[in-house]
Amino acid sequence: MANSKHAHLRYNILDECFRKRAYGFEDLLNALNESIEIHYPNESISVRTLREDLKVFRDKKNGFGAPLPDKARVLKYSSSNFSIAQKPLLEYEQYLIDAAQQLLERFENDPKYDKLAEALIKFQDEEDQQENDAKKILYYDHNEEYKGINFLKPLYLSIKKKQVLQINYKGFKDELSSIYEFHPHILRQYNRRWFVFGLNKTKGIKEWSIPLDERLLDFNILKDQDYLESDTDWETCFRTMVGVVRPKDVKIERVVLLFHNGRENYFKTKPFHPGYDLFFEKDKNDQVWFDTIINRELIQQILSYGQDVQVLEPEILRIQVAKQIKSMNILYDS
Structure with missing residues (x-):
């Protein structure tokens, strides 16, 4: 595999591109580099790397076997239902998972690695069933209808990069959506659902919470706005409440x-x-x-x-x- 740096990120970006619309080669390279720039500032890939990535996508034996015609002028899946997320792990990916599990064994007495170890076990259980028709071992509590998990990583990155957001939100009982300026500070999970906390500058509330579900319609980055840091002691805030709703000036x-x-x-x-x-x-x-x-x-x-x-x-x-x-x-x- 050529250029292994951020390969998995590239594969996910390409997979999303091929599912959404048709691209010419140059347009695809530009779209891929724009997305890489978000996660790795001042980095990009070459024409050669993209061609190697396309080989991995088309390879039926050692790659994803994606439905990408070889000599087509545009690049798009010929089957709208295909996604590399449905494919078994590639050989080197399985090697990385196994290596990660072995590495974690060295830290098994350190509680801070427990969640990661649990996630790897869950992932491996799903892969075993998909590849070998193995008997299901793990039955864990999760929300099948949870549609907002795709917002988690972008919001996490927005907090890391201190970006101001324009939120488009519509509550279950709202007839119309509302738009407001939001400065994200903290992500918290509660009752199998993620929430982002921060300053709702439009309403003047600094401990505002937004659920990451279908109520959050969309958000955009406001590049011309200065990010305002939080002065909230979030540890104390969460230690003195149940759930995620904290009314203003509550006692x-x-x-x-x-x-x-x-x-x-x-x-x-x-x-x-x-x-x-x-x-x-x-x-x-x-x-x-x-x-x-x-x-x-x-x-x-x-x-x-x-x-x-x-x-x-x-x-x-x-x-x-x-x-x-x-x-x-x-x-x-x-």
């Missing part, structure tokens, strides 16, 4: 929960609030407390325990939970 409250039927043990193994603490008193072993804002997501998490939890403090939260329970009872009154 932090001390929440005390009393569990029944041993459900405090379940909470302790999977807490919905990261900063919970226990009471020292023996007669309060079934209680926990934490400091947080009160929002809809907190109430939803409390209600998920049904009759096995009781809000002791604060009174405002007790009232809101009770109100929700009364509203639910109305739905089931016969």
